[in-house]
Amino acid sequence: MDVLTPRSLDEALQLKAEHPDAWPIQGGTDVMVALNFDRGRPATMLNLNEVQELRGWWRGDGSLRLGSGLTYAEIEHGELRTVLPALAEASRTVGSPQIRNRGTIGGNLATSSPAGDALPPLLIEDAVVECASVRGTREVPLGDFVTGVKRNALAADELITAVVVAPSGAAQTFMKIGPRNAMVIAVVSLAVSAGDELRASFGSASPKPVLVTAPRAEAAGFPAQVAGAATPIDDVRGTRAYRVHALEVLTRRALERVLA
Amino acid sequence: MRITVRINGDEHQADCWEGESLLFALREKLGFPGSKNACEQGECGSCSVLLDGALVCACLVLAAQADGHDVTTVEGLAEGETLHAVQQAFVDAGAVQCGFCTPGLVVATADLLQRNASPSDDEIREALSGNLCRCTGYAKIFDAVRLAAGKA
Numbered sequence: 370m371d372v373l374t375p376r377s378l379d380e381a382l383q384l385k386a387e388h389p390d391a392w393p394i395q396g397g398t399d400v401m402v403a404l405n406f407d408r409g410r411p412a413t414m415l416n417l418n419e420v421q422e423l424r425g426w427w428r429g430d431g432s433l434r435l436g437s438g439l440t441y442a443e444i445e446h447g448e449l450r451t452v453l454p455a456l457a458e459a460s461r462t463v464g465s466p467q468i469r470n471r472g473t474i475g476g477n478l479a480t481s482s483p484a485g486d487a488l489p490p491l492l493i494e495d496a497v498v499e500c501a502s503v504r505g506t507r508e509v510p511l512g513d514f515v516t517g518v519k520r521n522a523l524a525a526d527e528l529i530t531a532v533v534v535a536p537s538g539a540a541q542t543f544m545k546i547g548p549r550n551a552m553v554i555a556v557v558s559l560a561v562s563a564g565d566e567l568r569a570s571f572g573s574a575s576p577k578p579v580l581v582t583a584p585r586a587e588a589a590g591f592p593a594q595v596a597g598a599a600t601p602i603d604d605v606r607g608t609r610a611y612r613v614h615a616l617e618v619l620t621r622r623a624l625e626r627v628l629a
Numbered sequence: 630m631r632i633t634v635r636i637n638g639d640e641h642q643a644d645c646w647e648g649e650s651l652l653f654a655l656r657e658k659l660g661f662p663g664s665k666n667a668c669e670q671g672e673c674g675s676c677s678v679l680l681d682g683a684l685v686c687a688c689l690v691l692a693a694q695a696d697g698h699d700v701t702t703v704e705g706l707a708e709g710e711t712l713h714a715v716q717q718a719f720v721d722a723g724a725v726q727c728g729f730c731t732p733g734l735v736v737a738t739a740d741l742l743q744r745n746a747s748p749s750d751d752e753i754r755e756a757l758s759g760n761l762c763r764c765t766g767y768a769k770i771f772d773a774v775r776l777a778a779g780k781a
Contacts, residue, residue: 370647371631372693386771394691398671401689404648405669414647442683465759466737468671470683471690547679552672 370550378422378501381528384415385505387444390523394422394472399463399480422476432535434499437475437528438516441487445469452536455490455560458543462558463488465551475529476576478514481521483577488515489560489570490543491532492578499531500524508533515577539564540627544619545572549607556607557615559595561623567591569620574599574612588628592620631695636661637705645692652676652687654695655702657721662771663732677733677740678702684740686759703732715739717772718777726764734760738774747760747778 373391375381376525385391391413394400403409417423423438426449433452435444441460452456463469463486477487478498489509498514500507500523511532514522523529539563545577547553558572567588569581584593596617601609633642636659643658643673650669655661655678665675675686679701686762687700712720716737725731734757741748741756748756753774762770 372647372691374696383760394694397689397694398690401650401669401691404691405650405688410648414691414693416691416694464671465674466756467674467677467684467686467759471685551755620672 370410370412370414370480372416374419376417376419378530381415381417381420382501382503382526385528386526388413388415393417393479393528395476396440397593398468398472399476416466417528418464429533435474435532435534437478437530439474441469441472442466443476444474445609453490453494453534455493455541455562456487457596459490459545459558459560461484461582462543462545462550462553462555464620468552474532478511479521479523480527481515481517481577483518483520483575484555484573486543486545486555486558486572488578488580489558490541491534491554492494492570492580493541493560493562493568494534496532496534498529499533500527501530503529506530507565512578512580518576523616537562537564539568540629542626546615546619554606557612558603559616559619559620559623561620561627562586563627565583567596567624569623571595571599571616573606574601574616576600588624591624595620630693632692634659634695634697637701642779643692646692649692650688651678651680651690651692651700653697654692655700657688661704664736665729665732667729672757672761673730674733674737674757675730677693677735677736677760679740684737698756701736703736706735713739715723715742715773715777718773722769722773722776724766724769724773726762732765734762734770738777741774742778747755747776 392411393415395417423436426435439462444460477485496511497508539562545558546556555573562568567583599611648733668671672687678687742746
């Protein structure tokens with residue numbers, strides 16, 4: 370095995386082009402589990418920790434660029450708390466302080482798990498995933514980026530460089546059900562906003578993120594509409610029936626918050 | 630591959646397999662067995678260390694990622710024979726049963742108190758939520774954290 374540690378984005382993209390099978394590693398909270406349990410043994414690891422261009426976040430013209438190396442802790446504790454409140458609430462529910470100090474938004478996207486906590490709050494804000502390679506940069510809407518359970522539209526020579534989002538300013542919230550507050554993979558999760566229209570997206574209840582919308586005047590029927598859009602499965606964490614029921618209850622509670 | 634890591638203030642080198650964790654390198658190559666190896670998936674916090682000042686699970690850091698960086702382990706908290714205030718509080722409060730989770734909890738508590746000298750019980754609960762005690766000795770652990778924070 371080789372570990373390649375690029376010092377710039379250009380170098381990282383060059384190395385990914387030369388080693389398309391390389392596993393990128395940023396916070397390591399998913400990748401290291403796979404390595405520790407021998408679920409994969411890549412010939413090459415691409416360590417992105419030293420690529421400064423991927424860190425932090427900054428303002429563009431009307432939108433924010435969240436570097437793919439932005440950690441949950443940075444989202445939870447910084448100014449983003451007020452700019453993207455549902456994403457900040459979701460970040461606070463990820464793992465433990467140790468996990469939030471390392472885990473990144475780019476990693477959550479790359480893993481493309483149905484349970485990825487950052488995905489629903491980003492989808493209700495129409496986030497776009499920036500994918501870069503030596504061939505150039507393209508922007509893929511989040512709803513198109515995730516193509517199935519742990520599958521996405523990233524090409525073999527591409528890296529996720531950023532998430533671009535124009536904060537709506539809409540009242541919004543995030544909720545998550547699990548056996549305890551910390552270290553929980555969502556049994557079901559939900560992000561809801563109330564701006565010009567009602568918007569919802571959920572986790573652990575469909576193979577890929579789904580956006581559900583309705584006019585504000587139809588708030589009464591929205592919980593049933595959200596639950597009806599879910600296509601969950603029975604698994605070790607919960608049943609299909611429980612997840613559908615929970616989504617309806619959570620949507621009702623979320624609307625009480627965001628319409629208050 | 631050879632990595633160079635500043636551990637508890639001193640530079641150390643080790644030859645590592647490219648796929649091994651910082652935890653494995655610390656325990657098996659670098660002579661710092663204080664961080665404990667249990668779940669290897671970031672669930673238990675037994676391997677908690679500070680990486681460039683941030684609390685992390687050493688099992689989820691690739692050893693190669695620590696190359697050129699600063700690591701503080703539980704071995705780096707005491708000053709010679711004088712225990713760190715958090716270590717002394719764990720002893721005085723009887724917050725140690727089997728002891729396996731203790732190094733991780735001590736590092737996580739030291740990290741908490743360095744950022745927040747007077748945490749509420751909720752803040753303690755949140756800060757230590759990534760550290761499991763299989764003996765379930767959480768009541769005494771809370772006593773120790775309050776003691777170290779000067780609130781007991």
